[in-house]
Amino acid sequence: MFKGSAIYKxxxxxxxxxxxxxxxxxxxxLPSGLITGGTTGLALLFYHQFGIPITLFVxxxxxxxxxxxxxxxxxxxxxxxxxxxFYYPFVLGxxxxxxxxxxxxSDHLLSAIYAGIMIGFSLGLVIKAGASTGxxxxxxxxxxxxxxxxxxxxLYAFDFTILLSQMLFANKEQVLYGILLVxxxxxxxDKVLILGQSRTQVKIISKKYEEINRMIIQHxxxxxxxIQAETGYCHNNNPVVLTVVSNRxxxxxxxxxxxxxxxxxxxxNRVNEVKGRGFTMDKSYK
Numbered sequence: 471m472f473k474g475s476a477i478y479k480x481x482x483x484x485x486x487x488x489x490x491x492x493x494x495x496x497x498x499x500l501p502s503g504l505i506t507g508g509t510t511g512l513a514l515l516f517y518h519q520f521g522i523p524i525t526l527f528v529x530x531x532x533x534x535x536x537x538x539x540x541x542x543x544x545x546x547x548x549x550x551x552x553x554x555x556f557y558y559p560f561v562l563g564x565x566x567x568x569x570x571x572x573x574x575x576s577d578h579l580l581s582a583i584y585a586g587i588m589i590g591f592s593l594g595l596v597i598k599a600g601a602s603t604g605x606x607x608x609x610x611x612x613x614x615x616x617x618x619x620x621x622x623x624x625l626y627a628f629d630f631t632i633l634l635s636q637m638l639f640a641n642k643e644q645v646l647y648g649i650l651l652v653x654x655x656x657x658x659x660d661k662v663l664i665l666g667q668s669r670t671q672v673k674i675i676s677k678k679y680e681e682i683n684r685m686i687i688q689h690x691x692x693x694x695x696x697i698q699a700e701t702g703y704c705h706n707n708n709p710v711v712l713t714v715v716s717n718r719x720x721x722x723x724x725x726x727x728x729x730x731x732x733x734x735x736x737x738x739n740r741v742n743e744v745k746g747r748g749f750t751m752d753k754s755y756k
Contacts, residue, residue: 480599484550487595488558491603494588496565497574502581505640505648507629509535509605515632518639528605535608542612550601551608558603582647586654593655594662597621606632622660626652669744670720674711674727675699676734685726686713714744 498504505511513527536555540548565571575581593603602608610624629652637645674682679696686694696709715723720738727734 480550480601481553483595483599484553484601485557487592487599488554488603489561490588490592490595492558492562492565493571494585494592495562496568497571498581498585498588499651500566501572501574502576502578502647503644504578504581504585504651505633505636505644507606507632507648507652511629511632511636511648512606514640515635515638532605535605538612539602539608543608543615547600547602547611550599551604554596554601554603578643578647579650582651583654586651587658589651590655590658591662593625594659594665597659597663620660621663622656625659626656629656664742669714669741670717671712671714671739671741672720672723673697673737674713674734675708675736676711676727676731677708678731678734679709679711681730682727682734683711685730686711686723689726690715690719690723692719714741 499506505514509528509531512531513522516522516527532555536548536551539551575584593607596603597607597611602611606628607625609628610619610621613619613624614621630649633645633648633652636648640648676682683694683696686692690713692713692715694711694713697712699708699710700706701708713723724736727736
């Protein structure tokens with residue numbers, strides 16, 4: 471379970487995410503008659519093809535997915551997902567009673583765009599809090615834990631398949647808007663999941679590697695690693711200085727490194743996530 475104030479932060483993210491999700495459904499999806507993926511889309515398919523009542527399918531499917539999530543993802547996940555299970559229908563019922571939300575726009579394209587942005591953002595908040603909105607959100611998390619599949623891509627694949635299956639009974643234009651909706655919230659979800667975690671990795675090749683290494687430790691207060699390397703042409707041993715800095719520190723690192731050695735060769739690339747001391751853990755000094 472979460473410790474200290476972290477539990478309140480995560481509960482806040484779960485409540486906020488579900489509120490934004492419900493707002494997207496009440497203001498854009500339902501008034502415009504858009505179709506979506508997820509549990510609702512799957513329920514519509516089974517209703518039209520096999521006559522299974524939508525409410526019955528959603529109830530049974532959500533319970534099954536909740537049990538799967540509890541077994542694979544742990545008790546903490548199950549407890550936080552319970553919040554979504556009860557809070558989402560509650561806040562959706564309230565928002566559906568707000569008349570002004572029903573007349574936001576009559577443009578289906580605008581509805582698909584805004585709903586996609588809001589759903590992607592809301593799903594990202596809930597997933598970052600270690601929970602889900604339940605239903606079809608759980609299988610991507612299970613596959614991510616077991617096999618390392620990206621959550622956003624698996625979610626996209628499931629929703630895309632469900633949307634295509636609805637071509638059997640839905641208006642073709644509705645399906646096209648639904649596909650656009652899924653594409654948008656998949657991209658937004660992917661961005662939200664790495665928001666605030668991306669860092670810059672820098673490799674510096676220089677004969678003055680010792681001075682550059684000290685500069686990184688003393689002036690930037692960042693850790694560094696010396697990688698043993700050999701030049702390709704002259705076969706000289708020349709250690710490479712490897713460090714990871716925040717995006718804001720990159721300019722300062724570049725200036726200091728070039729002030730020490732104007733001929734320094736630098737390789738700079740963005741990394742999605744960094745874990746360890748100085749980033750996800752407190753710094754340790756000797």
